[in-house]
Amino acid sequence: MKQLLVVVAALLGLAIAADGAVLYSQNCAGCHGANGQGIPGVFPPLSGNPRIQDEAYVVKAIRQGISGPLEVGGQTYNGVMPAMPQISESDARAIAAYTRGLGGTPAAAPEPTPIPTDPALAARGKALFLGQARFQNGGAPCMACHTAGNFGPMGGGSLGRDLTDLHTRLGAAGIQGVLTSIAFPVMRESYKGHPLTPEEIAALTAFFAQTAGKPGNTASMDAARMLFAGLVGLLVLFGAMYLYWNNRRLGLAERIRTSSRRSA
Structure with missing residues (x-):
């Protein structure tokens, strides 16, 4: 009986790990890498990260997010991991179980897909x-x-x-x-x-x-955009008012002419 329980527990653990691998690939691998290697200076590694062994910490990080600074492996990361409340707590636990298996020596970060300078x-x-x-x-x-x-x-x-x-x-x-x-x-x-x-x-x-390295929109440019949008809005408003009053004036003139013809 004891051996049967051990086998069932092992199979259950494998199932959870498999689910965690799929969930990790869908929700985490884009930033932290397929093998948890992270991206140096951008996204912290999960492989070899001692915090990953704390399930409660991982579940909270997934569902509530994290903001830096955060030190991992002697390197400081100062980004923001957005909260993902759409991931249920049970799924977050499955991810946590999977990432615990990423412990050990951090995997080497793969080379990024080369981007031609075309x-x-x-x-x-x-x-x-x-x-x-x-x-x-x-x-x-x-x-x-x-x-x-x-x-x-x-x-x-x-x-x-x-x-x-x-x-x-x-x-x-x-x-x-x-x-x-x-x-x-x-x-x-x-x-x-x-x-x-x-x-x-x-x-x-x-x-x-x-x-990269080029100037972005300045405060004056943002103000110019608002002014431009305001001017366009005023032109549309005055155009609508002109059409309305012009049509009303023509309608009034027609009524006066009709009244005059009837009186004659």
Whole structure:
């Protein structure tokens, strides 16, 4: 009987680990790497990280998020891991069980997918960012929420962070990881069912490499955008008022003429 319980427990542990591996691949691997190796200076490694042995800590980090600074392996990380409340506690525990098996010597970080310095690729990424070219799976253009570089008075979206320095902060591997396995709640919902293709990710990465080190939108540019939007709104308002009063004046004149004809 005791041996049977041991076998059942082992099989249950293997099932949980398998589920955890799938959940990890879907929700964590994009930033922390397929083997938990992380991205140096960007995302901390999980392999060889002693905190991973604390299930409660891992579950809390997954469901409530973490903000830096955080020191792992003698290196300080000062980013933000977004909360993922959509992951149930049982699934978070399965991920925790899987990541505990990543202990030991940290795995070497793989080389990022090389991004050609072809200007045409960066131009393709810019077109995708601005919405001038459609994403293959129908995702929203990045400019709906973000800006990157300086696109003139209309700039870009202000809902999300300015991504001008994204390549400087994350590097090619970090950008590829974030866009492959999207963890940020708003962005994840926006691209749910509309994943980016590897080719699109490569093009966007090349575009962000091109914007690195260039000036982004300044406060004066943001003010100019607001002023421009205000002027457009005023023109639309005055145009509507003109049409309304002009039609009303013509209607009044017609009524006077009709009344005069009847009196005659």
